[in-house]
Amino acid sequence: MGTSGHTGEIGFPFAIDPSPEQVTLAPGGAPVRVGVRVRPVGKAGAGQVRVVVGVDPESGLTFPHNSLTVDTTDYPAGADARDDVLSFEAVTIDSEGTPELSVEVTAGEQTPPEPTAVSFAVGSASCSVPVTIAGDE
Numbered sequence: 001m002g003t004s005g006h007t008g009e010i011g012f013p014f015a016i017d018p019s020p021e022q023v024t025l026a027p028g029g030a031p032v033r034v035g036v037r038v039r040p041v042g043k044a045g046a047g048q049v050r051v052v053v054g055v056d057p058e059s060g061l062t063f064p065h066n067s068l069t070v071d072t073t074d075y076p077a078g079a080d081a082r083d084d085v086l087s088f089e090a091v092t093i094d095s096e097g098t099p100e101l102s103v104e105v106t107a108g109e110q111t112p113p114e115p116t117a118v119s120f121a122v123g124s125a126s127c128s129v130p131v132t133i134a135g136d137e
Contacts, residue, residue, distance in 0.1 A: 012044060014038050017036060027134070028107070034131065036102075038093055038095050048092050050090075051088040052085065055085075056084070057084040059116040060116075061131065065103075065104050067103070068101060069103070070091060075088045112133065117129055118131060
């Protein structure tokens, strides 16, 4: 479940929630999209926010591409991007359209089959998207 947040950059209250699709990664497998949906809380509006996406540095997850997709628009990560944290400045959000924000994530070959998550902070709203690591079946 997401947490509601209000940000001065956008000027309208909104909440973010994990996308409903379950995210499962295979160690050493192909990248998978992980995302959140923005929804208005009250009156909808548009504006620009800072977005930060992160993973636990010991989780074995990394971002293969330093970009954030908002519906069909890609934003490059800032110069401070690392394997475990990406930040994006001036991302345009229109909460009326309930946009989806997503990044690609991969699991390294040695990633243990333990539950983990990808965290999103959109302005002052934040939530984590659960990620399952596939084990040997």
